[in-house]
Amino acid sequence: MRSFGLWGVDERVLEHFFPELAPHLGACRFGDCRHDREPGCALRAAVANGTVGERRFASYCKLRDELAEGHY
Numbered sequence: 506m507r508s509f510g511l512w513g514v515d516e517r518v519l520e521h522f523f524p525e526l527a528p529h530l531g532a533c534r535f536g537d538c539r540h541d542r543e544p545g546c547a548l549r550a551a552v553a554n555g556t557v558g559e560r561r562f563a564s565y566c567k568l569r570d571e572l573a574e575g576h577y
Contacts, residue, residue, distance in 0.1 A: 523565050
């Protein structure tokens with residue numbers, strides 16, 4: 506498979522397609538956390554302590570950014 510699309514998927518819903526992120530959702534310091542640079546981000550903390558894999562989080566971030574830019 507070379508590519509796929511995420512039609513109908515909203516940027517804020519995308520995180521629910523990554524089951525390993527589920528235990529950390531809603532635990533960020535800010536309710537509107539994009540899991541990018543905000544202090545107190547629970548997802549970035551989970552990556553830092555090894556609970557969430559770096560590659561999976563990077564995949565999530567790439568897709569999130571592409572959705573925000575309107576690529577899908």
